[in-house]
Amino acid sequence: MVPVFMFKVFPSLFILETQSAHECLKPQRVHFQSRNFHNILHWQPGRACTSNSSIYFVQYKTYGQRQWKNKEDCWGILEFFCDLTNETSDIQEPYYGRVRTTSAGIHSGWTMTQRFTPWWETKIDPPVMNITQVNGSLLVILHAPNLPYRDKKGKSVSVENYYELVYRVFIINNSLEKEQKVYEGAGRVVEIGALAPHSVYCVVAEMYQPMLDRRSQRSEERCVELP
Numbered sequence: 046m047v048p049v050f051m052f053k054v055f056p057s058l059f060i061l062e063t064q065s066a067h068e069c070l071k072p073q074r075v076h077f078q079s080r081n082f083h084n085i086l087h088w089q090p091g092r093a094c095t096s097n098s099s100i101y102f103v104q105y106k107t108y109g110q111r112q113w114k115n116k117e118d119c120w121g122i123l124e125f126f127c128d129l130t131n132e133t134s135d136i137q138e139p140y141y142g143r144v145r146t147t148s149a150g151i152h153s154g155w156t157m158t159q160r161f162t163p164w165w166e167t168k169i170d171p172p173v174m175n176i177t178q179v180n181g182s183l184l185v186i187l188h189a190p191n192l193p194y195r196d197k198k199g200k201s202v203s204v205e206n207y208y209e210l211v212y213r214v215f216i217i218n219n220s221l222e223k224e225q226k227v228y229e230g231a232g233r234v235v236e237i238g239a240l241a242p243h244s245v246y247c248v249v250a251e252m253y254q255p256m257l258d259r260r261s262q263r264s265e266e267r268c269v270e271l272p
């Protein structure tokens with residue numbers, strides 16, 4: 046009777062151990078991070094089962110589709126991220142991504158993201174500034190960030206193609222340690238006048254998206270000493 050008893054127990058233990066391995070291999074915190082419409086899928090290894098031998102497989106689909114598509118460049122990779130920018134280029138469409146793990150011949154289940162809509166969720170960088178001194182004034186030229194897309198002529202596409210943008214420009218007089226907003230509007234060329242000579246002024250800028258009620262981070266300070 047003992048051999049029969051042993052034969053019945055071992056398969057159930059093996060099933061439990063396999064199920065446990067499936068669960069602990071399953072990727073965690075699968076989510077999109079998006080900056081200027083560079084849409085990157087990120088994840089973390091399964092709990093308590095991290096291994097250098099673990100490899101990851103990525104799939105994606107548009108909301109409403111039944112069929113998942115393999116991301117060929119992220120099929121059997123060691124990294125914890127996958128660039129899905131090209132696969133999510135219709136920025137107003139909602140998408141899903143999912144990831145599974147394989148380690149030592151054991152496959153985890155899939156872990157899926159929440160619904161991701163690039164137009165709504167991407168974070169836009171602050172504008173780039175070019176500053177020139179002109180007759181005691183500062184001429185500030187603002188450039189919105191370029192996106193990973195190109196138009197029919199092959200030129201880079203600006204974020205202005207997708208959003209209404211309001212530019213805000215601030216100036217700081219270092220001697221007074223006082224900040225003042227000198228411009229708010231849609232124009233990208235701003236002249237700042239009435240400045241004291243022999244003074245150092247620093248300029249920062251940000252962008253505001255009225256439709257989303259969202260603003261970018263501020264640009265780095267650019268400082269100029271007037272003669």
